Amino acid sequence: MLKILVTGATGNIGCEVIRLLLSHDCHVCAALRNPDKAQQILGSNIHCVWFDFINPDTWASAFEGVNKLFLVRPPAFANVKRQFAPVLNAAKLAGVEHIVFVSILGAEHNRFLPHSQIERYINQLGIKATFLRPSFFMQNLNTIHREDIKVRGELLLPSGNGKTSFIDVRDLAAVAVRALVEDGHLGKAYALTGREALTYYEVAEIFTEVLGKPIRYTHPSLLKFIWQMRDRGLSLDFILVMAAIYTTARLGLAGGIIPDVEQLLGRPPLTMRQYVEDYRKFWL
Ligand SMILES: NC(=O)c1ccc[n+]([C@@H]2O[C@H](COP(=O)([O-])OP(=O)(O)OC[C@H]3O[C@@H](n4cnc5c(N)ncnc54)[C@H](OP(=O)(O)O)[C@@H]3O)[C@@H](O)[C@H]2O)c1
The missing domain is CATH 3.90.25.10 (UDP-galactose 4-epimerase, domain 1)
Structure with missing residues (x-):
């Protein structure tokens, strides 16, 4: 069965992605650094693993057997080389096949944004990816x-x-889940607005x-x-x-209003x- 690891599981998008994935035939796993907060937000029926972007001791067990990674960048993390490259290397080493990454609208036009740097690093590693580039939540x-x-x-x-052109995070999560469970989204980037x-x-x-x-x-x-x-x-x-x-x-x-959400969700x-x-x- 497909194993999907969801980061940012206590945050805006991650918890919605987990909620939606529960109705699909896959093994969903919430990657968390704070189990108490997680229980309050997600309830007790979710499979959780200890995961911290900046604690390498947590990576190997979190990535074990994972096919797909839903990746959310914690907003405070701006140093991609120090705070992201090592954890992405570990994902590659563990055999993660596909990353669905929450980037930002216009990331492709601004090389200095951390989102843009993360997109490029994932491509450099050769992990298949889908980039979601949402507008303001x-x-x-x-x-x-x-x-x-x-x-x-x-x-x-x-x-x-x-x-x-505000986007509702519930739409963003619905697109993310499609990208995670359906075929046809590898190598794609979607601009997501309301x-x-x-x-x-x-x-x-x-x-x-x-x-x-x-x-x-x-x-x-x-x-x-x-x-x-x-x-x-x-x-x-x-x-x-x-x-x-x-x-x-x-x-x-x-x-700017872009039709990707409607095209993807029907x-x-x-x-x-x-x-x-x-x-x-x-x-x-
Ligand atoms: N907000 C917007 O309008 C907007 C628009 C476009 C793109 N984005 C992008 O979307 C991403 C998410 O932003 P958001 O505001 O919605 O944040 P969020 O996902 O609601 O919160 C951040 C999540 O990251 C987790 N986290 C923080 N530090 C961590 C660490 N060291 N290890 C593991 N997990 C950690 C937090 O977990 P804890 O519960 O443990 O703190 C939380 O679940 C950002 O990259 C942002 O730039 C946001």
């Missing part, structure tokens, strides 16, 4: 921005009037209607945004990545309204 709104929306009724980010591009004014309007309470979009200057996020205890590295992403949207570079991507309805408990 809707689920950032119930994680990073949850408290602003819930407590202060505010969407606070510096994207001006720029549009974003079906609509929205400004944050429009997003705030959807939140206001669905939650039945006013949510305002406040768009501070870049400096004020950085200062406010610092005040909330976020690390400067993380804030700078956020600032870069939101500036891309402000400059009008994040609104249905349109989920909308922002559907997402807010399904996740409303996060903000009430």
Whole structure:
């Protein structure tokens, strides 16, 4: 039976991928560094293995017998040579045949992005791969921005009037599962966006209607945004990545809509309204 190892299993995409894989005829294994957190998120029926990207002692047993690897880069890991190459070498050595990697939209145009470097390293190793290049996740709104929306009724980010073609992580996971269990995805790269591009004014309007309470979009200057996020205890590295992403949207570079999700899933991507309805408990 096909054995699939899922990294980032406690995160946005990984836990959804595991949930979907459970209805397929394969052996799913969650790669984790924190079993207690895993049990809370995934329940107790999932087969788990201890795995840490930066602890080589965990790699051999995690990769044993694995045919396919679902690879998520932890957002804090930017040094590909130090934090990724060794673990990918171990995957190759263990005989992993196919990697489905969560990259980022536009990775092919920016050689300096860690995602782009990881794509190239996987190709260099000669492991067959499928690269998923998603746009900005809707689920950032119930994680990073949850408290602003819930407590202060505010969407606070510096994207001006720029549009974003948000993707729902559930669509990304559905594509990932197809790439893992179906034939025909080796050597492919998919650009994955939602079906609509929205400004944050429009997003705030959807939140206001669905939650039945006013949510305002406040768009501070870049400096004020950085200062406010610092005040909330976020690390400067993380804030700078956020600032870069939101500036891309402000400059009008994040609104492209690409049909890959619909072509791959045979249905349109989920909308922002559907997402807010399904996740409303996060903000009430
Ligand atoms: N957010 C977006 O809008 C967006 C858009 C496009 C692409 N992406 C890319 O998608 C990827 C995932 O981002 P995300 O924000 O959704 O993160 P995430 O998957 O929700 O969280 C990161 C996951 O990595 C795990 N992890 C962290 N350090 C680890 C380690 N040393 N060993 C093993 N596992 C470790 C975490 O496990 P613990 O529970 O143990 O911490 C968690 O499950 C990133 O590469 C990001 O650049 C994100």
